Amino acid sequence: MADEVVRLDKVRRDYLVGEQVTTALGGVDLVIERGEFVAIVGPSGSGKSTMMNLIGCLDRPSAGSVKISGDSTSELSDNKLTELRSKAIGFVFQQFQLLPNTTAIENVMAPLLYQGKSTKEARKLATQMLTQLGLGDRLNFDRNRLSGGQQQRVAIARALVTGPDIVLADEPTGALDSKTGAAVIELLKELHREGRTIVLITHDLEIAASAPRRVFLRDGLIERDERGVS
Amino acid sequence: MRILGTAALALNRIWATKVRSLLTMLGVVIGVAAIVALTSIVDGASQGINKSLATLGTNQLNITAMAPDSLTELDAKALAALDNVSVMFVQTQNQGTIATQDSRVNARLVGVSSQYFEAVKPAIALGSYLSSSAYASGSKDVVFGADAANDLGITKELLGNTVKLNGQDFRLVGVLDDQTGFGTSGRVYVTVESARKLFSQYPYVSSIVIQANTPEQVDTLQLQADLLLRQRHGLGAETTARYTITNQASLIAAVGSITATLGLLLTGIAAISLLVGGIGIMNIMLVSVRERTREIGVRRAIGAKQSNILIQFLIEAIVLSLAGGVVGLIFGEIAAFFLAVLGDWVFSVRLDTVLLALGFSLLVGVVFGVWPARQAAKLEPIDALRFE
Numbered sequence: 263m264a265d266e267v268v269r270l271d272k273v274r275r276d277y278l279v280g281e282q283v284t285t286a287l288g289g290v291d292l293v294i295e296r297g298e299f300v301a302i303v304g305p306s307g308s309g310k311s312t313m314m315n316l317i318g319c320l321d322r323p324s325a326g327s328v329k330i331s332g333d334s335t336s337e338l339s340d341n342k343l344t345e346l347r348s349k350a351i352g353f354v355f356q357q358f359q360l361l362p363n364t365t366a367i368e369n370v371m372a373p374l375l376y377q378g379k380s381t382k383e384a385r386k387l388a389t390q391m392l393t394q395l396g397l398g399d400r401l402n403f404d405r406n407r408l409s410g411g412q413q414q415r416v417a418i419a420r421a422l423v424t425g426p427d428i429v430l431a432d433e434p435t436g437a438l439d440s441k442t443g444a445a446v447i448e449l450l451k452e453l454h455r456e457g458r459t460i461v462l463i464t465h466d467l468e469i470a471a472s473a474p475r476r477v478f479l480r481d482g483l484i485e486r487d488e489r490g491v492s
Numbered sequence: 493m494r495i496l497g498t499a500a501l502a503l504n505r506i507w508a509t510k511v512r513s514l515l516t517m518l519g520v521v522i523g524v525a526a527i528v529a530l531t532s533i534v535d536g537a538s539q540g541i542n543k544s545l546a547t548l549g550t551n552q553l554n555i556t557a558m559a560p561d562s563l564t565e566l567d568a569k570a571l572a573a574l575d576n577v578s579v580m581f582v583q584t585q586n587q588g589t590i591a592t593q594d595s596r597v598n599a600r601l602v603g604v605s606s607q608y609f610e611a612v613k614p615a616i617a618l619g620s621y622l623s624s625s626a627y628a629s630g631s632k633d634v635v636f637g638a639d640a641a642n643d644l645g646i647t648k649e650l651l652g653n654t655v656k657l658n659g660q661d662f663r664l665v666g667v668l669d670d671q672t673g674f675g676t677s678g679r680v681y682v683t684v685e686s687a688r689k690l691f692s693q694y695p696y697v698s699s700i701v702i703q704a705n706t707p708e709q710v711d712t713l714q715l716q717a718d719l720l721l722r723q724r725h726g727l728g729a730e731t732t733a734r735y736t737i738t739n740q741a742s743l744i745a746a747v748g749s750i751t752a753t754l755g756l757l758l759t760g761i762a763a764i765s766l767l768v769g770g771i772g773i774m775n776i777m778l779v780s781v782r783e784r785t786r787e788i789g790v791r792r793a794i795g796a797k798q799s800n801i802l803i804q805f806l807i808e809a810i811v812l813s814l815a816g817g818v819v820g821l822i823f824g825e826i827a828a829f830f831l832a833v834l835g836d837w838v839f840s841v842r843l844d845t846v847l848l849a850l851g852f853s854l855l856v857g858v859v860f861g862v863w864p865a866r867q868a869a870k871l872e873p874i875d876a877l878r879f880e
Contacts, residue, residue: 363508372794
């Protein structure tokens with residue numbers, strides 16, 4: 263059996279909005295193996311955010327099972343789920359979501375500190391990671407003094423620093439101009455070439471085209487699962 | 493994540509919102525400053541009163557006449573003969589005038605028996621007390637209280653010279669240094685015999701002070717004295733006497749209970765202001781939780797547990813409150829220092845006040861920080877991340 267980092271079996275996710283039950287995902291099967299670069303594509307309302315939340319261990323399915331690195335998320339307590347998330351997932355958000363009033367290095371140190379690493383070790387690892395992403399001279403800049411592209415690279419460094427099984431990028435180019443966006447996609451491709459598993463959530467078909475595998479969602483169901491250059 | 497790192501984070505955040513944090517702290521600052529300043533006032537005041545009372549001796553009973561003729565020198569002699577009485581003196585007093593060649597003022601003329609100075613030991617500024625030879629020979633000597641001396645402009649040169657009391661010649665032998673004293677100012681002291689020549693030819697006295705050998709005997713002595721006086725005056729046990737017997741120890745106890753009540757009252761007021769300060773902190777923390785919902789979401793996403801978020805917000809509330817407490821303590825002690833200078837009592841920074849102030853502000857931080865912190869910790873990560 264290949265090394266499955268994500269396994270979704272008949273996953274449903276229903277939300278109660280007022281008295282109305284809305285189905286965001288209506289029974290989805292998906293397997294992502296280690297080292298894959300998958301784009302999850304769909305218009306808003308297709309269920310891709312729900313998919314991201316489930317893969318990202320931020321949410322649990324209403325029915326079916328979600329296994330991340332072999333652990334089923336529905337059986338875990340909030341604490342255990344957080345531990346799994348901390349170990350397995352690195353998030354890259356659309357609006358960068360750098361922490362307020364903190365410097366680049368403090369942002370990258372935060373996930374390590376939450377894992378219980380010492381400040382000294384966290385600082386060392388964060389410095390390495392930021393230097394690797396070309397931000398070695400911006401360690402103590404706070405977010406107001408970083409450009410959009412730099413902020414997103416800090417966010418990517420923060421996602422990578424714990425060595426997660428999956429890098430989960432939610433519209434990572436959404437807040438960037440096309441040139442900077444392209445650079446971020448290049449960076450993701452490079453990370454993929456280094457062997458990392460990348461899951462890219464996007465509504466943008468052009469962006470999605472940069473991934474070797476593309477999962478199309480519509481109305482809470484998988485419409486198509488394409489592989490190869492599109 | 494370690495506590496220290498979380499505390500640093502909290503300080504960071506507080507520094508980032510300086511003005512708001514300062515305003516939020518203000519309630520606690522005022523509350524703590526009030527506690528510190530007020531306890532020092534109560535402390536200083538009771539210190540002063542107790543000092544004055546203590547100089548009169550704690551073993552004493554004051555028997556005061558309620559009418560000019562209710563106590564006599566014979567009563568005093570009989571009281572002196574009771575068991576366990578170590579010292580006895582009498583006072584007889586009246587309003588009168590005192591005069592030098594240049595000026596003339598009103599004063600209280602007090603006749604005291606020979607044991608008075610030995611028992612009360614007032615501080616002396618110039619000259620000496622009334623001498624035993626003055627009592628023996630009946631010479632008309634006078635000792636001035638500090639205020640009387642001031643009123644009349646008594647200087648060192650006048651010592652040994654003649655001053656006039658109610659028009660009669662007296663020799664000035666001493667001036668007391670009793671400005672901080674208790675009821676001795678504006679007075680001049682002469683022998684009981686001289687006093688009789690000044691204003692009362694009859695052997696009546698205005699008060700008799702007796703002192704028990706030990707503090708434990710005071711209560712018994714009080715009963716004995718009352719019984720004796722009732723017998724001498726032919727009063728039944730139920731008849732209202734025309735004198736009162738006050739116990740120095742019970743006076744101190746009364747002052748103690750007044751200051752305790754006062755202290756309680758002031759603590760109550762301070763507690764209310766701390767409560768208000770605490771509510772201010774809770775309010776701002778709730779606002780902060782709402783404003784930072786996304787940040788909380790991001791922190792949860794990158795691996796923060798509920799407990800990390802709880803501790804982060806709780807520590808922030810505690811740091812706010814404790815910082816308010818420290819600032820309040822400093823302001824309170826500064827106020828206490830100036831009050832001590834004004835009120836002429838000893839200023840000291842008491843460890844228990846410091847611990848009380850810091851303890852209270854810590855408590856306020858915890859009590860009013862817990863709820864907002866729990867709100868923050870209980871946010872669902874996905875809701876928090878989606879929050880606009």
